[in-house]
Amino acid sequence: MEDFTAFVSWPSAPLTDRLVLSALETLAPQPTVVTALSPDLVASPGRLLQWATYDALHHDLTFSHNPDSKVLSSSYVIRKALIRKHYLSRCIHNYLTKHPNSVLTWGAPRSWELDISFADELDELWGDDLYDMSDEIEKKDPSKWWILKPGMADRGQGLRLFHTKEELQRIFEEFEQEDSDEEGEEEGDSGQGDTAVMTSQLRHFVIQVFDHSSQGLLVACLCLLQEYLGNPLLLDPAEVPLDDSQAPPLQELHGHKFHLRVYCVASGAIKVYVYDRILALFSAVPYIPPSKQQRGGEAGALDLAPHLTNTSLQTERGEAGVRLLEELVGCHVLSSPSHPQPRKQPLPRRAMGQAMDPESISAARKERAAQALESQYSTFTADDISEIKAQISAVLAETFKAAVEMSVHFQPVPNAFELYGIDFVVTHDSSPNAPRKFQANLLEVNSEPAIELTGPRLTWILEDLFKGIAKTCVSPFFTPDSSQAREEAENWKVGETRENLRKCLDLQLRGGQGW
Structure with a gap:
């Protein structure tokens, strides 16, 4: 992978900021991270990743066709x-x-x-x-x-x-x-x-x-x-x-x-x-x-x-x-019992001549009632x-297809x-x-998405998610084109899971360029 600069800015989402920085550390070589786009960087971005909140992105750079630049942004500009x-x-x-x-x-x-x-x-x-x-x-x-x-x-x-x-x-x-x-x-x-x-x-x-x-x-x-x-x-x-x-x-x-x-x-x-x-x-x-x-x-x-x-x-x-x-x-699936609950539970059976005290009878009745209740619900x-x-x-694949057909309000670009x-x-x-x-x-x-509301117990899945994004979306973009890279990309079929990401749609839009 080639060297590149990463602009990272999430002023109102500190957890996202930390997750992005952590994900970038898994790449080799690691990018040079900046927290603001200087005028010089905007004028000559070179190889630049913008992984920032939508309002902080320089959208003109996303649409730029400067042959001396290679800019990847963390949001589509038009996706209403x-x-x-x-x-x-x-x-x-x-x-x-x-x-x-x-x-x-x-x-x-x-x-x-x-x-x-x-x-x-x-x-x-x-x-x-x-x-x-x-x-x-x-x-x-x-x-x-x-x-x-x-x-x-x-x-x-x-x-x-x-x-x-x-x-x-x-x-x-x-x-x-x-x-x-x-x-x-x-x-x-x-x-x-x-x-x-x-x-x-x-x-x-x-x-x-x-x-x-x-x-x-x-x-x-x-x-x-x-x-x-x-x-x-x-x-x-x-x-x-x-x-x-x-x-x-x-x-x-x-x-x-x-x-x-x-x-x-x-x-x-x-x-x-x-x-x-x-x-x-x-x-x-x-x-x-x-x-x-x-x-x-x-x-x-x-x-x-x-x-x-x-x-x-x-x-x-x-x-x-x-x-x-x-x-x-x-x-237990509590939305629909498999069988109607009996109005009255039957008395517990006992062997002929076997004496049962009131506590045993009560315990047996409770056990049978619990078993009857258990049988009503699937898991x-x-x-x-x-x-x-x-x-x-399947639903998401069709949803994105629908959005693609509404091209005025959804315009995916290759970068x-x-x-x-x-x-x-x-x-x-x-x-x-x-x-x-x-x-x-x-x-x-x-x-x-407000990922901070996930809570600390499950933050590890967010860490895994952002690392998967870095490997799936960022690394290939800044990796020089090669037959091996193309083969790996082509072999990732719809329905296959890598990096805990399941591919559900793979389209080639607008003459293969997406512009």
């Missing part, structure tokens, strides 16, 4: 088709119009865009842009809910759930009221907790269908659901204690919703890799379907705590709700995880790479005729 909710919704919709058999048909939520300034504009929209949603609402299906997400808000801010047109009307009226309040005034006790949102972020909304019998509301921290999805996969993180304590017995477990944080790396124009160590982020309290929460009160009174899985809204819990997906193997297996990972890879934090939710369909037991569903794509 992926990282903005309403653009991603539109991107997937357009792609499915052309490719109706894509896995995105069942691996991404049905969505509506809503551009609105005042609540009274809703009446007209029900007969226009939202006419098909209006038809769904008029069916009055108690299991159908929708989630409203401001297009420019993040980290779970501004999320609202609604079931009727009237509830959506009240939500917008609530936003209008907040807009008229003094700027910066703290939100009152409206039941929304930390999901308040700046009114400047409210204009562009994405409304997504939510079926509470499916994974629906689960990730209100970015919860996207589709009509046809089954029950949410519910597990209890307490079955994987973070200390030396014993896991609680089955009868004390409670099903929690969770979403999966998947780290994905896009490189050049374009290869896409999925990091195979996936995080599961759990809600703080057990899941309750919204139809059982709401008792005819105001929409704003709906408690979102059972549905919020975003770690940025649960900072007081620390690492309590974070697990590696593989750690959940053996946990989460390694095979289940393998299937979910395969689905995630850039980018790390994304992508959120999925897993639904559970226990019906015997279900095409699949578990289904991974895309929620959203985040640039510059």
